[in-house]
Amino acid sequence: MELTQENYYQDKSYLTNSRFKRYQKCQAEALAVDNGEWVEDRDETPLLLGNYVHSFFESEEAHKQFLEENGEKLLAKAGKNKGKLKSDFLIGDKMIESLKDDVGFKRLYHGLADDDVQKEMIVYGELEGVPVKGKLDSVNLSRGYFVDLKTMKSIYSEEWNAELRKRVPVAVNNILGFGYHGQLALYRELLRQMTGKEFRPLIVAVSKEKVPDREILKVDEEWLAQGLEKLKADIVEVWDVINGKREPKKCGHCDYCRSQKQLGVVVSLDELIGGG
Template sequence: MMTDLLKLTRDNYFSLEAQRQYMSVSQFKGFLPSYGGCEAQSMAKLAGEWEDSQKTAFDEGHFLHAWNEGTLPDFKANNPSIYSSQGPTKGQLKANFKHLTKLIEVLENDPKVMNALAGEKEVIMTASFHGIKWKIMIDSYNPEKATFSDLKGLQSIDKTFWNKESRAPESFIQHYGYDIQMAVYAEIERRATNNKEWLLPHLVVVTKETVPDHDIAFLSHENIPRALNIVANNIERVKAVKSGLVQPVRCEKCDYCKLDKKVMRIKEFSEFELY
């Protein structure tokens, strides 16, 4: 017997039940080794047997998003762990969160950034795509201007990553799959609103460097299909694993796999080369 899908709210959007019932971009990438994902770990998360240990990075992201949403005072009040509890800095924001206020100042002082981030905040939408329900949460939604934006905090804008699968360098956009995220958001928004055209996706990025850098990028309509094609080429495998039709593959590199990893064969030195 089919159960009704969970009605998503800001309170339950990141809940385990929401992850089980809906596909999201982060969950999709979590199944793909090319984006640092692992099928076995992803299934353990859905079973409630594993949680990511990167709480600090998660809280830092929510700090920035709370500012964008206009709820930063509430976030500070509801998250006492971001404050120092001892020593001469007791009662003050911990160093990493204090530094985030510098990032916010940089963003607030740039008119183009504030224009890009204008609109309705944290908008949740759902739609069917490739035969399953997807969920998205748009940071800044501005349909009147036919745009939407997502805010990201990064270590560096200029850092180059090496993709072992394609054996080629890539930017932070490809490395973290932000092109996929923006394309899927555009498609889900189009389906949810019955629009014929995609809104233009914008990415507002700010770095956590000592002197923060920042920039704005957009994904053109011409490049959205290319990013959606990555989803099309991988979604059937992801669906099959998530539904339990096929066994998940272990990556043997993530924390979940390393807990009980067993060496299956001895490798030759050259197998560890990066290029």
């Protein structure tokens, strides 16, 4: 299928990074969602907030369309703020304000006057023989880089990272925890397949704090390589599950797995301590 802006989200013939990550969490639940047998109960607010900010910097038309399609979800339905933006989305306006007049951001995200910059560019290709696609926030084809705009709780506040076994800035947990290093590496590979050129991936991080912080972040090459290897390690198995060639694995702990649970096996205290 030829991918277009109109059919991109309906198309299932290519695997996306976000869909792949759902299968990494629990193959059984992800397949049930794909087949319409299970509806995820998740908070839409972070996704809506991210898209609210993204659409503003894509174009005036894209932001207007987003507001027309999602306006009711953004507005308070009761109380003194009825008809106004919910408090969850007021921070979106602050995030937009923090970036829209930032000279460095404008130069990076929109490029210079003569640059060939594509917004929401569709990329596609194969990874380990699996058809994969993605959409890039901003690609500067003239200067050989692309930018992913990420909204985060914070950038520099510290949190514990179990894998690294130390406290790290929230931005680190955000990038590694959500697999953004793999996503960037995948997009770079798809761009290389499409253009024959190497592109430099960058993240513009903007925080959801009362006074939003912002940074241009580079993911080091070793992290990009690690992220891509994680994708390669599981992508064929996931694609086989999607196409009915392999039975999906159950994680045993998500909402879907709990809904399917039947008692029968006795679990010991030591097994609980060891993670079940």
